[in-house]
Amino acid sequence: MGQMSKVPFTGKVFPAEISVDDDTVLVPANTVSNLEKVEERGGVVKRVGSVVTPHFDESRTREDFRVVKRHILSRIDNAPADKAKDPRTILITSASPREGKTTVTLGLAMSFIFERDYSVILIDADMRSPELSRRMGLSGELGLLDFLENEEIGIEDIVYPTSVKGVYAVPAGLPRITAPELITSERMTQLLKTFHDGSQKRIVIIDSGSVLACSETISLAGYAGQIMFVAAKGQTRRKDIDEGLGILHRQAGPIDESRVAMVFNKTDHSRSPVRYSRNS
Amino acid sequence: MVGTVLSLLYDEMVRIWCYRWTAIITAIVLFVAGAAYIVRMPDNYDAWAQIYVPRQTSLSAAAANVSLGAEYGGTYVVQKTLLNDQNLGKVAEQLNPTLSRLTPAARQAAILSLRNKIEVVPDGGDGFTEFHYTATNPVKAYNVVRLLLAQFVSSTQDRAQRDFSQADVFLDSQIAIYQRKLNESQAKIAAFHARYGDSAALATDTAEEADAASDVENARAAYTAALARDGAGAASPAQGQIAALEDRIAALRLQYTDQYPDVIAARQQLAQLQQRAAAQPGRSGDTSAVAAARGQLAAAQARLRRARFRPTLPPQIAAQEADLKRTDDMLRNAYQELLARREAAQMSLAVYGANNSSKFQVTNQPTIPATPSGPNRPLLLLLAVVAAIAGGIGAAYLRGAITGVFVAPRELEEAFQLPVIGTISWEQTWHTGEVVQGSRNIAVFVTFGIILLVATVLVSVSTSPWLQAIFQQYSTTLFQGFVK
Numbered sequence: 001m002g003q004m005s006k007v008p009f010t011g012k013v014f015p016a017e018i019s020v021d022d023d024t025v026l027v028p029a030n031t032v033s034n035l036e037k038v039e040e041r042g043g044v045v046k047r048v049g050s051v052v053t054p055h056f057d058e059s060r061t062r063e064d065f066r067v068v069k070r071h072i073l074s075r076i077d078n079a080p081a082d083k084a085k086d087p088r089t090i091l092i093t094s095a096s097p098r099e100g101k102t103t104v105t106l107g108l109a110m111s112f113i114f115e116r117d118y119s120v121i122l123i124d125a126d127m128r129s130p131e132l133s134r135r136m137g138l139s140g141e142l143g144l145l146d147f148l149e150n151e152e153i154g155i156e157d158i159v160y161p162t163s164v165k166g167v168y169a170v171p172a173g174l175p176r177i178t179a180p181e182l183i184t185s186e187r188m189t190q191l192l193k194t195f196h197d198g199s200q201k202r203i204v205i206i207d208s209g210s211v212l213a214c215s216e217t218i219s220l221a222g223y224a225g226q227i228m229f230v231a232a233k234g235q236t237r238r239k240d241i242d243e244g245l246g247i248l249h250r251q252a253g254p255i256d257e258s259r260v261a262m263v264f265n266k267t268d269h270s271r272s273p274v275r276y277s278r279n280s
Numbered sequence: 281m282v283g284t285v286l287s288l289l290y291d292e293m294v295r296i297w298c299y300r301w302t303a304i305i306t307a308i309v310l311f312v313a314g315a316a317y318i319v320r321m322p323d324n325y326d327a328w329a330q331i332y333v334p335r336q337t338s339l340s341a342a343a344a345n346v347s348l349g350a351e352y353g354g355t356y357v358v359q360k361t362l363l364n365d366q367n368l369g370k371v372a373e374q375l376n377p378t379l380s381r382l383t384p385a386a387r388q389a390a391i392l393s394l395r396n397k398i399e400v401v402p403d404g405g406d407g408f409t410e411f412h413y414t415a416t417n418p419v420k421a422y423n424v425v426r427l428l429l430a431q432f433v434s435s436t437q438d439r440a441q442r443d444f445s446q447a448d449v450f451l452d453s454q455i456a457i458y459q460r461k462l463n464e465s466q467a468k469i470a471a472f473h474a475r476y477g478d479s480a481a482l483a484t485d486t487a488e489e490a491d492a493a494s495d496v497e498n499a500r501a502a503y504t505a506a507l508a509r510d511g512a513g514a515a516s517p518a519q520g521q522i523a524a525l526e527d528r529i530a531a532l533r534l535q536y537t538d539q540y541p542d543v544i545a546a547r548q549q550l551a552q553l554q555q556r557a558a559a560q561p562g563r564s565g566d567t568s569a570v571a572a573a574r575g576q577l578a579a580a581q582a583r584l585r586r587a588r589f590r591p592t593l594p595p596q597i598a599a600q601e602a603d604l605k606r607t608d609d610m611l612r613n614a615y616q617e618l619l620a621r622r623e624a625a626q627m628s629l630a631v632y633g634a635n636n637s638s639k640f641q642v643t644n645q646p647t648i649p650a651t652p653s654g655p656n657r658p659l660l661l662l663l664a665v666v667a668a669i670a671g672g673i674g675a676a677y678l679r680g681a682i683t684g685v686f687v688a689p690r691e692l693e694e695a696f697q698l699p700v701i702g703t704i705s706w707e708q709t710w711h712t713g714e715v716v717q718g719s720r721n722i723a724v725f726v727t728f729g730i731i732l733l734v735a736t737v738l739v740s741v742s743t744s745p746w747l748q749a750i751f752q753q754y755s756t757t758l759f760q761g762f763v764k
Contacts, residue, residue, distance in 0.1 A: 060705055068702035104704060228701075231692055234298030238684035238695060245696065257699055264689040264703040 049136035049162040049169040051109055065111040068228075068263060072108075072203075073118075075226055075258075085253070086196055087225035093208045093217050094230040095240035100265040101230050102131040105207040109167045118201045119166040121159065125220055126209040127179045130172035136162065143173025147191070148182040155194060183216045192223055211244035221252035227259060232266045287688075292677070294687040299676035300721075304728055307672030311732060314664035315739055321660075323652030327421035328412040329429045330644035359400045362411075362432050368394050371427045375420070398428065408643065418649045425646035433642070451622040458615040465608045472604060476597060492584040496527065499580040503573035518557045523577065525550045530581065534588045658740035665732055 079087040124132035208217040249255040368391045399412040415421040689700040
């Protein structure tokens with residue numbers, strides 16, 4: 001704790017919402033009042049991330065993501081108050097690369113467009129291949145790792161508005177070999193805490209690397225109240241999923257139904273169990 | 281239920297589709313390997329001979345009821361008689377002179393391989409039989425068939441001759457035995473006669489009895505006529521009745537004793553008739569002609585009585601007599617049948633005999649085959665295509681089963697006991713670039729199929745003789761057309 005007090009935020013994002021009694025978070029008075037103010041912060045012209053879903057059959061895919069979103073929200077609503085890990089922090093991962101983690105992240109973000117009560121913060125935590133940053137056009141911008149390493153950088157410097165209202169993005173930042181250690185730092189805990197504090201409902205979706213390829217993912221899983229495990233049809237191997245779930249279970253808390261759910265990705269249209277009308 | 285099965289089937293198809301590249305590569309590799317093997321297979325040459333063995337010649341039909349009917353011509357008989365170890369051993373030795381120095385096991389193996397490769401087929405079923413031998417070396421195939429044919433000809437002749445001569449010897453010996461037995465039987469009968477007298481004639485002398493009976497009739501007719509001429513017409517019926525009664529008594533006495541009622545009645549009737557005849561006048565006035573006729577009649581009657589006489593023998597002796605007679609009859613029948621069989625055997629020899637040229641005929645002498653008879657490469661290549669595709673699909677399925685990919689959310693749930701909260705469909709819309717990828721897949725598959733087909737046709741043309749012949753003919757025609 002004492003160590004944390006020496007690492008105050010330099011940029012204060014949510015001054016009104018951060019609880020003053022937590023002395024580890026120092027809240028300067030000159031910061032913007034809320035996350036929405038990121039766009040017009042202090043005259044600094046900030047890049048705007050773009051949320052673009054892949055070229056799918058739009059209405060169909062929208063319905064698929066709505067179903068996933070419903071599940072996530074119901075888990076948040078039904079979570080016990082004393083739950084150790086915040087269910088509003090959602091980790092999206094998979095056993096192996098290229099199974100559609102980023103796509104699911106973006107699709108999920110899109111599905112929150114019409115959710116008036118929630119805003120969404122997307123964090124790109126795939127340090128090996130920051131696909132989310134690239135797709136949103138935020139490559140090379142200041143990001144998570146820069147924030148975690150450099151105490152001079154504030155939250156408002158790494159949170160970017162996007163083309164979609166209510167959706168914010170945190171790019172990965174410059175790659176560093178110290179990434180696993182930075183992810184486990186107390187500053188990361190504080191970042192997530194800051195995002196969730198306050199009256200506004202925020203959902204943090206962390207797009208991580210695959211479990212078997214990136215050790216950071218296991219650390220991130222420790223923060224997540226919900227873990228979405230993406231498996232691609234005809235691609236993901238049973239033994240890889242077994243191994244990935246095993247690693248998560250041993251190092252990031254128990255893997256059970258209440259915390260981990262699977263998303264079956266890359267299915268074809270006719271086989272989806274969701275039977276909404278295409279015109280809806 | 282059907283829906284579940286269909287859904288499972290669909291899942292498996294999807295699983296195979298996930299490894300379609302494995303399937304294609306496996307199929308190509310399998311096809312190339314198979315085609316290389318088929319193209320490099322050596323040509324087979326089929327040498328063959330045909331023999332004609334008439335089942336039914338005019339002669340054998342004529343002798344059908346008396347001959348022993350030997351079926352030498354059937355394919356089955358040819359197969360069984362020709363392909364025995366002895367014959368094949370001879371052929372194998374002639375083909376390979378070193379064979380006799382090998383171990384019995386090696387020799388047996390050589391014979392077995394020879395037998396497995398010889399094919400005996402009936403042709404049409406009208407007495408034609410072909411045997412084929414296929415080898416990569418045409419001369420060897422020819423030699424095998426030539427030697428087999430020679431073996432067949434010699435063994436068939438030997439066998440027929442041996443069979444018939446054996447039959448002859450057998451019948452001769454049997455006939456001799458029966459002749460001796462018959463002689464013994466005759467001797468026994470003679471001894472029996474000597475012992476129980478000549479009266480104990482075994483054979484009923486019916487001829488003499490009938491002769492005597494007709495004599496009696498004649499004598500009686502002459503006597504009646506003499507009486508009529510004598511003018512003693514009144515007396516003649518009585519005399520006739522007396523004579524008839526006397527005949528009757530004589531007949532009865534052959535079968536019955538004097539105490540038999542019929543005999544007693546007949547004697548009484550005779551006595552009355554004689555009294556009545558004696559009382560009648562003119563009886564004494566018999567002419568000499570009548571007397572002579574009467575004397576003849578009496579003599580004839582006496583002879584008939586003698587002929588009809590049966591001595592009464594004791595039962596044991598009668599049984600012995602019947603036994604001797606039965607044995608004699610049986611032996612005589614058997615002897616006669618044997619004689620008939622010998623005739624049949626000689627007839628058979630005349631029909632099927634070794635020197636009879638109509639027994640069989642070699643209708644096709646083996647020649648060294650000039651063109652290969654196989655293998656049927658186009659068909660094999662077609663099979664190779666089918667097998668390659670099947671193998672590719674099998675490999676894809678196997679890979680899917682081993683690596684364990686998921687094709688349905690149900691499988692995922694069952695595998696990890698975790699909820700699957702959503703399935704994200706990736707059905708591409710038409711205007712996106714993803715579609716190009718899909719159609720490229722299809723294009724690759726179609727191309728793959730066409731390549732396989734073209735390769736099959738090309739290899740077939742290059743390896744099949746008749747296709748080559750057609751090709752050459754057309755190309756020659758085309759070439760000539762160009763020259764003109």
